[in-house]
Amino acid sequence: MADQHHYIRADVKAFLDGLAAMGSPPISEISLEQARGGYLALHAMGDRPARELAVIRDLTCTGPAGQISLRLYDARETRDAGPVIVFYHGGGYVIGDLDSHHNLCTEIAAQMDLPVVAVDYRRAPEHPFPAAVDDSEAAARWIVGSPEALGRAATGLVVMGDSAGGNASIVTAQALAERPAAVPVVLQVPIFPLTTDYRDCGSLETFAEGFVLSKLAVEFFDRSYAPDPADKRAMPILGDIAASPPTVLVTASLDPIRDSGRAYGAALAAAGVDMTFLEMKGLTHSFTNLRQVMPSAQGDLERIFAAMKLMLNANSGGAS
Numbered sequence: 001m002a003d004q005h006h007y008i009r010a011d012v013k014a015f016l017d018g019l020a021a022m023g024s025p026p027i028s029e030i031s032l033e034q035a036r037g038g039y040l041a042l043h044a045m046g047d048r049p050a051r052e053l054a055v056i057r058d059l060t061c062t063g064p065a066g067q068i069s070l071r072l073y074d075a076r077e078t079r080d081a082g083p084v085i086v087f088y089h090g091g092g093y094v095i096g097d098l099d100s101h102h103n104l105c106t107e108i109a110a111q112m113d114l115p116v117v118a119v120d121y122r123r124a125p126e127h128p129f130p131a132a133v134d135d136s137e138a139a140a141r142w143i144v145g146s147p148e149a150l151g152r153a154a155t156g157l158v159v160m161g162d163s164a165g166g167n168a169s170i171v172t173a174q175a176l177a178e179r180p181a182a183v184p185v186v187l188q189v190p191i192f193p194l195t196t197d198y199r200d201c202g203s204l205e206t207f208a209e210g211f212v213l214s215k216l217a218v219e220f221f222d223r224s225y226a227p228d229p230a231d232k233r234a235m236p237i238l239g240d241i242a243a244s245p246p247t248v249l250v251t252a253s254l255d256p257i258r259d260s261g262r263a264y265g266a267a268l269a270a271a272g273v274d275m276t277f278l279e280m281k282g283l284t285h286s287f288t289n290l291r292q293v294m295p296s297a298q299g300d301l302e303r304i305f306a307a308m309k310l311m312l313n314a315n316s317g318g319a320s
Contacts, residue, residue: 090163092221166193
């Protein structure tokens with residue numbers, strides 16, 4: 001039987017072969033502007049088109065070091081009080097922004113039928129750790145306290161994000177467990193998150209290059225963000241795991257940081273946290289934003305939404 005860890009779907013292999021044929025230089029050898037532009041271009045080319053929504057509106061909130069840009073997405077013009085999804089984009093805390101994850105956020109808002117607020121936290125290397133997670137927490141607190149500005153009242157927060165944004169969602173949930181906001185975090189949805197020191201991932205060597213995210217890129221992001229490996233706000237596996245909200249945790253089987261997500265899942269399970277764990281077989285890091293070039297990934301994204309609905313319903317006593 002073939003090793004499941006190395007199974008690659010046909011559409012994923014075709015995309016990876018195409019990427020390899022392009023022969024792009026490693027991220028550490030190009031300028032920051034080129035790296036950010038390349039990430040935007042990859043998602044613009046690789047992801048499915050944005051959905052039409054009733055509301056897509058740019059907002060700002062006050063953060064610890066100035067204004068934080070936000071973007072509100074909603075499939076409905078108006079809605080009653082309910083859960084609000086706070087979305088933190090990936091990109092190693094260095095290269096993503098509101099635009100790199102715009103199409104994905106429209107998909108989340110359309111399929112979940114909940115408001116989504118995407119957060120444009122400060123990025124490294126201009127703003128190293130803990131700037132991004134400081135902004136992430138501040139934005140979450142603002143969202144629950146600003147129903148007039150949003151035009152929507154939050155009864156609970158769903159913190160969600162991919163990669164670095166998965167880290168931000170867990171760190172924010174831990175901060176709000178320690179010092180509660182006006183409403184609770186009712187669900188966290190970290191997607192292929194880094195929760196541990198990346199050096200502890202055996203998968204980092206197994207998938208070091210040729211799988212979208214490379215070992216070199218992980219090292220570059222770490223140097224840029226400069227997290228403190230002893231600080232739970234950098235490595236949330238060090239935080240109070242037992243206080244975690246219900247969780248939908250997602251990993252990708254061909255991801256260099258896969259083992260970090262698995263380690264976090266094991267810690268949640270050991271602490272008895274209500275959790276759905278999904279490892280997407282044959283997919284790479286960033287599959288959530290590559291649904292045009294990896295068409296099968298759309299079904300996996302929809303599995304994440306199904307798990308989120310299941311968990312939200314279970315935790316609201318069956319009410320939708």
